Amino acid sequence: MELEKIVLEGLIAFLPAYIRLKGNCTILYTQPGGVYEIERAINTILKRLANIYLIDLKATKKYYGDILNMKNLVPIPFTRDNVFVPIKVRKPLYKNDGSFGYVNIRYINKTSKANGKTIITLTNGKTIESISSIETVNKHIKNGHIVKRLSMERAKLTPLREEELYQEYNKPATKADIALLISEIIKMKDDFLLGKKSNCKL
Structure with a gap:
């Protein structure tokens, strides 16, 4: 399945995994319960997702990394x-195979400890095991919520006067405009799926 279509389902997580007869792959989980295997390393998938969402991965990591005072393991909005x-x-x-996966904080329900590992329980009932301590995992999640708040602040639009609004409509769409449109489409898709799931429970 194409990565773009997987994203539209509502991407919950993407994790590195060694798969028999395939080698170093990435497993992607979606909100409706989809599980997809892609025969590409986690870093390759990360870069492809950045292209889909039209973000500069390096610049994004540096911007939020500077705010959080960290160079590595920066949450990605x-x-x-x-x-x-x-x-x-x-x-x-092997060194470049990757040990870290990525989890969408909006779908994290809770964290717990079991058998020496940290268990991340997702909103759809699935679980992800981490070999990090629960304190470390919770710290990453906390940083994610900080980045989310900062990202929402950056996205706030300055009100335009009426004549400025018409001028904006006459301008060609920029990459930022397209990225915002994709973001809104994905958000509407996610909201629809979450609403549909809630209705099924009634």
């Missing part, structure tokens, strides 16, 4: 409502 935090899920066999 693909959109205002889809902020992904790094979670260590394995010990890689």
Whole structure:
């Protein structure tokens, strides 16, 4: 399945995994319960997602990393409502295989400890195991919520006068405009799926 279509389902998490006869792959989880395997390394998927969401991955990490006073493991806001935090899920066999996956904080229900691991329970009932301590995982999640608030503040629009509004409509769409449109489409899709799930429970 194409990555773009997976994203439209509502991306919950994407994690590195060694799969028999396939090697180093990435598993993606979506809100309706979809599980997809892509035969690409986690870093490749991360870069492709950045392209889909039209964000500069390096600049985004630096901007929020400077605010959080950290260089590595910076939460990534693909959109205002889809902020992904790094979670260590394995010990890689090789240096560049990747040990961290990414989880969307809007779908995290709770964290707990079991059998020496940290369990992340998602809103759809699925769980993700991390080899990091629960304190470390919770710190990443907390940083994710900080980045989400900062991202929402950055996205606030300055009110325009009526004549300025008409001038804006006559301008060609920029990459930022397109990115915002994609963000809103994905948000509406997510809201629809969440609403549909809630109605099913009634």
